Amino acid sequence: MFRKILIANRGEIACRVIKTAKRMGIQTVAVYSEADANSRHVRLADEAVCIGPAAAKESYLVIEHIIRAAQVTGAQAIHPGYGFLSENEAFCEACDKAGIVFIGPPVAAIHAMGSKSAAKSLMAEAHVPLTPGYHGDNQDPDYLKIQADDIGYPVLIKASAGGGGKGMRLVERAEDFKEALASCQREAVSAFGDQQVLVEKYLVRPRHIEIQVFGDQHQNYVYLFERDCSVQRRHQKVLEEAPAPHMDEQRRAAMGKAAVDAARAVGYVGAGTVEFIVNQDGTFYFMEMNTRLQVEHPVTEMITGLDLVEWQLRVAAGEPLPLKQEQLAIQGHAIEARIYAEDPDKGFLPSTGKLIHLRPPADTAHVRVDTGVEQGDAISPFYDPMIAKLIVWDKDRERALARMHQALAAYQVVGVANNIPFLLRLIATQSFAQADLDTSLIEREQASLFPEAQAIAAKPLFIAALAELSKQQHAAMQVAKQSAEPVSPWNSANAWRVNLPAQRELKFRFGDTLKTVQVTYTQQGYTLVVDDQQSAASVIAWDQGALTLVLDGSRIAATVVDLHQERHLFADEQVWVVHYVDPLQIVAEGAALQGGLIAPMPGKVIALLAEPNSQVEKGTPLLILEAMKMEHTIRAPAAGLLKAYRFAVGDQVSDGADLVEFEAIKA
Ligand code: MV4
Numbered sequence: 211m212f213r214k215i216l217i218a219n220r221g222e223i224a225c226r227v228i229k230t231a232k233r234m235g236i237q238t239v240a241v242y243s244e245a246d247a248n249s250r251h252v253r254l255a256d257e258a259v260c261i262g263p264a265a266a267k268e269s270y271l272v273i274e275h276i277i278r279a280a281q282v283t284g285a286q287a288i289h290p291g292y293g294f295l296s297e298n299e300a301f302c303e304a305c306d307k308a309g310i311v312f313i314g315p316p317v318a319a320i321h322a323m324g325s326k327s328a329a330k331s332l333m334a335e336a337h338v339p340l341t342p343g344y345h346g347d348n349q350d351p352d353y354l355k356i357q358a359d360d361i362g363y364p365v366l367i368k369a370s371a372g373g374g375g376k377g378m379r380l381v382e383r384a385e386d387f388k389e390a391l392a393s394c395q396r397e398a399v400s401a402f403g404d405q406q407v408l409v410e411k412y413l414v415r416p417r418h419i420e421i422q423v424f425g426d427q428h429q430n431y432v433y434l435f436e437r438d439c440s441v442q443r444r445h446q447k448v449l450e451e452a453p454a455p456h457m458d459e460q461r462r463a464a465m466g467k468a469a470v471d472a473a474r475a476v477g478y479v480g481a482g483t484v485e486f487i488v489n490q491d492g493t494f495y496f497m498e499m500n501t502r503l504q505v506e507h508p509v510t511e512m513i514t515g516l517d518l519v520e521w522q523l524r525v526a527a528g529e530p531l532p533l534k535q536e537q538l539a540i541q542g543h544a545i546e547a548r549i550y551a552e553d554p555d556k557g558f559l560p561s562t563g564k565l566i567h568l569r570p571p572a573d574t575a576h577v578r579v580d581t582g583v584e585q586g587d588a589i590s591p592f593y594d595p596m597i598a599k600l601i602v603w604d605k606d607r608e609r610a611l612a613r614m615h616q617a618l619a620a621y622q623v624v625g626v627a628n629n630i631p632f633l634l635r636l637i638a639t640q641s642f643a644q645a646d647l648d649t650s651l652i653e654r655e656q657a658s659l660f661p662e663a664q665a666i667a668a669k670p671l672f673i674a675a676l677a678e679l680s681k682q683q684h685a686a687m688q689v690a691k692q693s694a695e696p697v698s699p700w701n702s703a704n705a706w707r708v709n710l711p712a713q714r715e716l717k718f719r720f721g722d723t724l725k726t727v728q729v730t731y732t733q734q735g736y737t738l739v740v741d742d743q744q745s746a747a748s749v750i751a752w753d754q755g756a757l758t759l760v761l762d763g764s765r766i767a768a769t770v771v772d773l774h775q776e777r778h779l780f781a782d783e784q785v786w787v788v789h790y791v792d793p794l795q796i797v798a799e800g801a802a803l804q805g806g807l808i809a810p811m812p813g814k815v816i817a818l819l820a821e822p823n824s825q826v827e828k829g830t831p832l833l834i835l836e837a838m839k840m841e842h843t844i845r846a847p848a849a850g851l852l853k854a855y856r857f858a859v860g861d862q863v864s865d866g867a868d869l870v871e872f873e874a875i876k877a
Contacts, residue, residue: 211527212236212287215313216280217251218301219291220270221582222599223505224251227289230519239283241276243269245590250582257283264592270294273304280310287311287526289519293594296502299324313526315425315480315501322476323499327370327408333496336475338468341487341495343410345370351391357409358387364412367391369398369405373498375445377401380412415648417488418442418497419454421469422510422518425478426525432535433466434510434518440647441636443558448652449636450506451545452513455607455645461492472499481507481522490648505548505599508580512544512603543610544603547618547637551595553627554660560595564588567624567771567778570598571617577602589626597628607645611637619783624771631785635659666720668743669761670786674777675716675727675738676759677770678790680752704731714811717791718777724791735760792842807844809867813837815857820846822854832870835863850874 214237217224228238228251240255245264252258259279262269269275271294280288288305290296290313299320305312314320323329330345343365344357358365358381367390369377377398379390395405422434438454439447453462469484481503486494507518521532551561568585571577581598589595600621602613618634636642639655652659683704690697704712712731717724728739735748750758750765757768768781772790779786793811817834820826830846833855846852853871857863 211529212311212523214239214256214283214285215287215289215523216241216276216283216285217255217289217291218270218276219289219294219296220246220249220251220593221596222580223291223503223582225254225582226580227291227519228254230517231523233517234520234523236523239279239285241270241279243592245592249587250584259283264590266294266592273298273301276301277304277308277310281308285310287313287523289313289522290502292502292505297324297500311526313480313522315476315478315482319476319478319482320501323501325371326368326373326498327406329499330408330496332475333472336468336471338472338475338484338496339494341410341413341497343408345408347406349395349406351388354391354407354409355384355387359384361409361411364414366410366412367394368408368410369394369402370408371402371404371406372398377407413487413489413495415490415650416440417454417490417648418485419457419465419488419494420483420485420500420504421465422504422507423469423473423478423482423484424518424521424525424531425473425480425482426531427479427528428530429474430531430534431470431473431478432531432533432538433469434514434516434538435540436462436465437504437506437509438647439506440649441642441651442649443652447506447548448633449545449547449642450509451543451607451610452509453540453543455647456492458492461494465494468494468496472496480525481518506546508578508599508601509544509546512578512601513540513542514538515541542603542605543607544601545607545610545614545637546599546601547614547633549597549600549621549623549633550629551589551597551623551626552629554629554632556627558629559627560591561627562589562591562595563626565597565623565625566773567622568597569620569622569769571600571620576604576613577617595626597623597626611643616783622769622771622778622780622785624773624778632659635661663721665723666725666786666788668738668740668745670779670781670784670788671718671720671725671727671740672738672745672747672761673757673759673766673768673770673779673781674718674786674788674790675729676736676747676749677752677755677757677768677777677779678716679729679736680749680757681772684752715793717793719789719791720786725788807832807847807869807872809835809837809863809869811837812862812864813842815859815861815863815869816841818855818859819843820852822852824852826850826852832872835869844869846872848874 216239217227231238238255240252240258241261242252243264261275295301299317302312302317343361364382367379379394381387381390394407399405417440419436419438421436425431436454437450437452439450441449472484483500483504485497487497488494552558553561565587570579578601579598600617602610602617604610604613614637618630621630639658641651641655714729716727730737738745738747745761748760755770759766771778775790777788777790813835816836819831826846828848831843833844835842851873855870856868
């Protein structure tokens with residue numbers, strides 16, 4: 211077995227490989243770009259080597275930098291992970307040339323699977339079922355048209371060098387064939403430099419089911435059952451599960467045999483995946499073979515109890531496969547969700563930034579989180595914006611689905627937009643819940659996946675209000691501790707007023723809607739009112755955002771995370787984001803139109819910051835008001851003329867007092 215391996219990757223897969231290597235007592239070398247200098251995979255590895263600037267093409271894709279890192283650290287083998295150089299023939303050859311073991315298939319297998327049409331011909335020889343169609347070299351348009359007519363419409367024209375859905379044309383009618391062919395050939399030339407196409411029967415509502423295969427260097431082959439990866443968006447997998455719903459033993463054995471025959475046909479070594487496109491009736495056809503460990507391999511690990519990276523290391527070190535086919539069995543059901551820093555409400559635009567709050571669900575026998583980031587890390591714009599893979603397991607699909615809901619709802623992320631709420635809606639769709647799977651599921655379920663924006667209920671607003679009150683109370687107490695009169699009523703933040711019930715308002719914006727929560731202080735805590743909802747509320751505990759509260763007798767644990775004026779509320783397996791409207795800000799914005807800025811609450815003027823009769827920009831600090839034992843900077847709500855101050859430093863001002871005379875420049 212290797213003493214030391216280098217992981218030529220980053221993020222969750224690098225961390226995942228390091229974890230298995232550590233468990234096996236193998237030393238690990240990480241490689242990282244300058245952008246990843248403080249990343250988790252670097253922290254987890256025994257050694258780390260910088261291989262270049264942030265851009266992948268100057269770091270993670272630079273073969274000689276990686277080979278050199280292995281040589282200087284004495285790594286005997288390289289694990290490529292997935293993506294990057296994991297299916298790159300030149301990299302595989304460079305490893306062989308440098309006498310470093312490439313943990314993956316021989317270069318001939320990578321080569322054989324690199325071309326779609328070559329792969330299909332290999333599969334045909336291995337009697338692996340191919341989609342009915344024409345995959346030959348005769349590219350004469352008239353000949354191809356005859357083939358299409360024989361296949362029967364609808365047909366799909368595909369660029370042989372294409373992949374991932376690029377270079378495909380659906381042809382519904384014979385009269386459209388020639389034009390679609392010409393268009394597909396043009397795209398194939400421009401995108402892949404090769405205009406060869408194939409013509410297939412179009413499968414309606416297909417599923418994507420793939421078989422995990424393993425081969426060792428002693429011609430042993432096994433299949434580790436199947437994964438259903440039909441839930442995709444723009445050819446990116448979103449959810450994966452194992453075993454495939456509605457799969458029967460005979461079909462599983464037939465697909466497994468086909469996959470093993472395919473692996474044997476190319477002399478495959480290591481972990482491989484044979485992808486099939488499958489009709490709703492279960493008939494299956496070869497699609498492509500991947501010569502890397504797939505992103506979704508953990509669902510296979512969860513139902514077999516195996517560690518596929520350990521198998522990869524053992525096979526690469528020349529050991530025989532640890533188990534024979536008859537020793538392999540499926541236990542339970544596993545589902546994986548890919549958690550991404552992307553914004554589903556903005557076309558899944560990637561989101562970058564610092565993960566100021568990141569709290570995954572705890573790892574248990576039922577929940578596994580494979581991640582490359584920790585709280586405080588950043589999602590950078592240079593790479594795939596994956597936050598983590600969340601994998602759950604239970605005895606059957608229904609229980610696994612419940613686990614996934616629970617785990618997603620517990621996954622707290624603040625600092626980047628993310629797809630967790632989308633994933634929660636996705637697993638709750640009728641189609642997914644009932645395992646009515648096919649590659650168009652997400653398109654089909656658009657209505658429930660992108661619902662109309664809902665009005666916010668009272669509960670989250672009350673939680674936000676209680677968090678705000680607790681935070682201000684805590685701040686006031688901190689100040690009181692330093693003041694000469696810690697028990698003075700001025701040092702409390704309970705809106706105390708002579709002969710009046712202590713009351714105040716807290717304002718929150720949810721989307722474009724402004725909500726005002728009326729707060730009345732009571733002996734027991736608070737009475738909160740918003741719209742027509744009223745609740746008796748109290749705070750049991752508040753510690754930097756961890757809030758335990760009681761609303762109308764029900765105890766609730768909530769997490770409230772501040773990001774600038776945003777308040778991210780996690781409670782009841784839900785998340786809300788509201789915008790706290792600082793009373794000082796709203797007064798400035800609201801009052802500026804009347805030519806003055808009024809004091810939002812009683813306080814003392816402690817500083818005048820601009821010159822009377824001067825032009826100021828929007829946001830220019832004008833004065834500082836000390837209110838509720840906190841300093842509040844009153845800023846110019848718009849560009850305009852600061853005509854005069856109405857108070858001097860040290861003056862006490864009452865709630866609503868006119869502070870300055872200000873003339874906004876009309877936009
Ligand atoms: C097909 C097909 C329907 N009929 N072939 C998409 C890219 C590549 N994986 C093959 N793909 C398809 N080939 C025939 N004859 C539908 C797809 C397809 C698809 C396949 C698997 C997973 C996701 C997909 C999304 C859209 C289309």
